[in-house]
Amino acid sequence: MSELHLYNSYSRQKEKFEPITPGHVGLYVCGPTVSGESHLGHARPYITFDVVNRYLQHLGNKVRYVRNITDAGHFEEEGREAEDKVAKKALLEMLEPMELVHKYTSLYHWGMQEFNCLEPSIEPTATGHIIEQINMIEDIIAKGYAYEVNGSVYFDVKKYASEYPYGKLSGRVIDDLLETTRELEGQEEKRDRADFALWKNAPPEHIMRWKSPWGEGFPGWHIECSAMSSKYLGQRFDIHGGGMDLQFPHHESEIAQSTIAHGCAPVNYWMHNNMITIEGRKMGKSYNNVIKLTELFSGNHPMLEQPYHPMVIRFYILQTHYRSTLDFSNEALQASEKALRRLWEAYEVLQKLPVPANAEAADAALDANIRTFCHNCADDMNDDFNTARVLANLFELAPTINGIKGGQVKAGAISSATHELMLHTFKTYLEDILGLKPLQQNRDAKLDAVLQLVIEMRKEARNRKDYAASDKIRDMLAAEGIQLKDEKGGEMSYSID
Structure with missing residues (x-):
């Protein structure tokens, strides 16, 4: 697939x-609601769309x-009073709302840096x-697709x-929505149960409030x-991304209100990543299986057997x-x-291998096979960003690289051009x-220094x-999950399981 x-x-x-x-x-991607810490489920869309961006x-x-x-403003549409999540959490933590926002926005940015995600062009x-x-709301009202009741607009x-x-996006049918929408408090002022809020009247105790018509x-x-995407990307733009859980009601509502406002x-393209489950169950507070990024990296959660590195x-x-x-x-991680x-x-072995000098000595079949795996990477990324197959191609190259290092594959078995192609592909x-x-x-750094001393x-x-002392050192380290490797020329390296 060339395109x-x-x-x-x-x-x-x-x-x-x-x-x-x-x-x-x-490219627009729905970011976090900063009323709490980002968790494992948040990691998937931001890593997915970082790769799309790259x-x-x-x-x-x-x-x-x-x-x-x-x-x-992020409230559950059918909640009792449609409380603003940020305002509600600020009261619980006894912080000013913007103090809470700053706290969790900073934690979110830290998590994205740990994951090596590129910063967005704009973060409104x-x-x-x-x-x-x-x-935008005034425009939708003027066009007859929204109405005001008691200071709220639907x-x-x-x-x-x-x-x-x-x-159409979510596959929901309007008649089914009307039949399955629950009767809850705060719904009676709507003309129809399926209507959603564009603006909510703030009760006296509500902290976050703005003047409006x-x-x-x-x-x-x-x-x-809808307001932020159209401001920075135009009334029609290329790609909107997010998790599959946002298809309804969030993205379906975006399509409706933007279509009316802008005509x-x-x-043009909607992209949605699938969810992460934990041992087959959806993440949720009721299951006590929501793992925050700080817990994931530190291992400080009852479901975790160890800390997990952000790159893992x-x-x-x-x-x-x-x-x-x-x-x-835990087994999967x-x-x-x-x-x-x-x-x-x-990859590190490949970087250290000398470039083959004699192209005539190359194994033509092996050379062609390697080049196929390298070229497959572009085809697989062009096929709906298939990162899994890209990694599979790179793993197919690993045995040849290790074989050259270990002597099972002759150093001149691949041409210099193919050697350079492999380096370029990995990079x-x-x-x-x-x-x-x-x-x-x-x-x-201290652990590395100690291991170098050992x-x-x-x-x-x-x-x-x-040799008895040499083997004892090797075996004691192996018992702790540290593998010593004897390299050519008497050098040694280590890896930690």
């Missing part, structure tokens, strides 16, 4: 990607990547775009659905993304196609850690596009022909 094709959630099929403006891509740039596009911060906040949201879903395909209140969750569908999490997520379900377990170490060790895909880094970069002691024992 990029991606799966469009809206059409439910793979489509050739053609940006609105050639060479320029507008690959689009690799193809030569100038990408404007907009990822918002929801710091107000909901509270920084109240005027744009009010203007979108008229039934009227919209009579003219537009409401529910309908009185003091705060914005609905859905209107925020066109807002997005990133690798684990990219080993599965973004649209497939991904089940967390431990296997990912070992696999990442093996792959990166092969381009493992580092630049998949965004992975070696685990060694984050080892404790290695020197073992080398001295071997030089004295004190």
Whole structure:
């Protein structure tokens, strides 16, 4: 597949990607609601769309990547009083709302840095775009698709659905929505149970509030993304991404309100990553299985057997196609850690191998096989960002690399051009596009210094022909999960299981 094709959630099929403006891509991804710490489930969309961003740039596009911060207005549509999540959590933690926002935004940014995610081009906040949201709501009211009741404004879903395909993205049918919507408090002022809030009237005790034509209140969750995406990417842009759980009601509502406000569908390609489950169960507070990033990296959670490095999490997520379900377990992460170490060790070996000088001595069949795996990487990324198959191609190259090092494969069995292609492929895909880094970069410097000292002691024992002491050092380290490796020329290296 020589050109990029991606799966469009809206059409439910793979489509050739053609940006609105050639060479320029507008990408919007729903960011976090900063009323609490980011957790394992949040890691998947941000790592997924970081790779999308990286690959689009690799193809030569100038990408404007907009990822918002929801710091107000995210409330459950059918909640008792539709409380603002940030305001509610601020009361619980006895903090000013913006103090709470700063705390959790900083933690979120730290997590993204640990995952080696590139920063977005623009990171707008909901509270920084109240005027744009009010203007958009006024426009929707003027066009007859929203109404005000007691200081709150609701979108008229039934009227919209009579003219537009409401529910196409999520596969929901409007009649089914009306039948299955629960009767809850705070719903009686709506004309219809399916209607959603564009603006909510703030009760006297509500902290976060802004003046509006309908009185003091705060914005609905859905209107925020429509206002911010159109401001920075235009009324119609290329790609909108997020988790599959956002298809309804969030993204379905975005499509409806943006279509009315701007007179066109807002997005050409909708992309949604699948969810992470934990031992087959959905993450949720009721299951006590929500693992925060700080807990994941420290191992401080009852479900964790050990700490997990951010690069292990990133690798684990990219080993599965973004649209497939991904089940967390300690066994899966431990296997990912070992696999990442093996792959990166092969890459480091490749970097140290001398470039073959005699092209005539190359094994033509082996040479061609290696080149196929290298070229497959581009085809697989062009096939809906299939990072799992890209990694599989790189793993196919590892035995040949290790075979050259160990002498099982002749050093001249591959041509210099193929050697350079392998180096380029590993650098381009493992580092630049998949965004992975070696685990060694984050080892404790003091531990590394101690292990280097132990290695020197073992080398001295071997030089004295004190093999009993040499073997004892090796075996004691192995018992602690530290493997010593004897390299050519008497050098030694280590790896930690």
